[in-house]
Amino acid sequence: MIEVLVVVGPGLVADAGLLEEIAAREFAAAGVSGTLVRARDAAHVLSLLSPSSPEGVGCAVVLPGRSAEVRSLIGRDLGAVVWVDVERADGVTAAAGATHLHGRGIGGLAWGIRHAVHRVRHPSRRIAYGPLPEQWGELYLPGADELYLSDADGPPVVMLIHGGYWRSIWAADIMGPLCADLAGRGLAVWNLEYRRPDLHGWDATTADVAAGLAALATAHGSDALPSGADGAAAPDLTRVAVVGHSAGAQLALRAVADAVAGEAAAADGAQAAEEDARAAAGEAPAVDGVRVAVSLAGVLDLVEGDRRWVGTGAVGAALGGRAPEGQAAPPYGDASPLLRLPLRARQLVVQGAADDLDLVDFGRRYARAAERAGDEVTYLEMPGDHFDVINPATPIWQATAQAITQALAAGPTSRG
Template identity: 60%
Template sequence: MNEVPVDVPVIVGPGVVADPALLARVAGREFAALGVRGTLVHARDASHLLSLVRDGAVVIPGPEAEVRALIGRPLGAVVWVDTHRADGVEPGEGASHLHGRGLSGLRWGIRHALHRVRHSPLRIPYGPSRDQWGDLYVPEGVPRPPVVALVHGGYWRSIWAADLMEALCADLAGRGLAVWNLEYRRPDTHGWHATTADVATGLATLHALRPRTPLDLDRIAVGGHSAGAQLALRAVADGARAALAVSLAGVLDLVEAERRWLGSGAVAAAMGGREERSSGGADVHGAGSPLLRVPIGVPQLVVQGAADDLDLIDFGRRYAEAAGRAGDDVSYLEQPGDHFDVITPTTSIWRAAAEAITAVLT
């Protein structure tokens, strides 16, 4: 593990529409939570911003064309954070681009920048798209470690990405487990079938690593958070090999999720409208909804924060009951915590989940 940097620079480009004091508060709270010092500087223009950029910097570029042209340049491990949605932005080699998360995107950008300094996973592509890859974390000093494959959530929208799971990757690696953090094409920009195909291919790619990696690929947990749990359990139901399937605050009932307009219509947006789904004659809900696929024939751990969305609590409870009734081996873990506490390493609910995962794999 590399030494934590003394300073995490945050650079705000000219023309960024945000209250400066609020930006400073967001950054300051994140620095304190992560236990690092940081600086926040407002750049006067593109030249000034360029003089401030270095490896590990977090930059909110803003709207000016001269500044935005810098995003594609090879300036090192810079994390570019657009508060608005900005599809199709291609950052320079070694850089990352987060977008569409509002001012809270600054928090995620700081976390991502610090994680990239602390950890160096091996990135392995499984297709030609910039969203078709997995980051492989291998714990030090553990011969043939078991593996946890993680699928991030975000209501199947491309503003959310695999950086959501980085804290869990580090925590699991510290517990002696290898981790495969899977990125995939999201349906809002590529369609539902591309998403499901990517998850299947990404998990199969992990098994294809057998000849060249010291992993125990007979002991794999496949899990996901929120919408990623739906994708993970669907993949296992479709035949992805796993010793354990894990749902972390999962969207496990797509039928009710659509009826209740969960995530402002996230299911319909991801899968297409009812007419589009029925015109091809395929039962997309039946294939995709974990609740309609039980039994899946693999031991399962369903983790749910008691302070989460009431609908997700309902889905988790009903899924665990239905899967158990169908003959699956299911453990249901509900403890205090919200939607993100289940993927936050410092919380009691995640520690309980991690211990349960480790117990099965080791």
């Protein structure tokens, strides 16, 4: 059985009983054995994280608190520790192999335990697509006996883009359950992390998602996308699904729209100019095997999203200003999926009926507009809330996963 050690740093401001309740609930839900220990000081934390510790560390979650001595351990090579700051703590970089989660309050402990257990049960390979700390993706590969649509070309690829209203407190770990579910269905999964605009600006976010998608193309044939476990073939980059949740859905559909526009420019004889422009901007070429773009509870109308103050003003904060009156100019005109139609790519729009009513409205109106624009679009609305669409146990996700695998099995969409 997996052993989870939760270490509470000295001076952490939190009710001790509540921390124990959260930990016990998560241990039981995950089916693991766990221990919560209150550390006296940094030396005690260090001893608890030692492989020879009597607590028998299988995976560790540490709430460091504000102690400078304990916080200095976050950057040390102590293995696959999940560091959880209950407060927002920007600019913290954990050592290689470790994870830093922050800004989710006391509930962050639950997220930390889930992530620690997930990493043990579902190993992945972290691959950098750029030089900065947040420019990476986690690659999950199925074993040879799990391949879906098994053939010589290897498994199709699902690229996941997490949401969180473009704020840095939410990260790629929230997509962990989908990574496990999709890999279990025999699909390769590329779970993308990226710079968020609250710290780095909108252009950085857009560039990172484009580079993350392009990394699939540039990594083809290299050791960045290795062969699967037990000799399975490398991922088939001619069959790619780009899937985003919430704000990540906006990023997913925008990235596909940009990629398709790049293909169209190349088809019009402008390939050299397009490549020169991308090179000048420091961008990589786009992958050309996208079979379906998927919105899971997506923020698909940014103009109305800003005007309705969804996410307590998340849209304007991310894009750097309020939506303009009249015809939307950049960045809204470039960023809002509704204003990019037709995408000229197959789309699946998934929406929980019990979600924020504005998101339900956006999903319904977007699907109708995409169909009127000539795109091939499927609208899937079922019972569920904002997070049921990324919960593998729910009927809405089961239906979504089936639709994704069917789309990857189908032929490519016409770009006409």
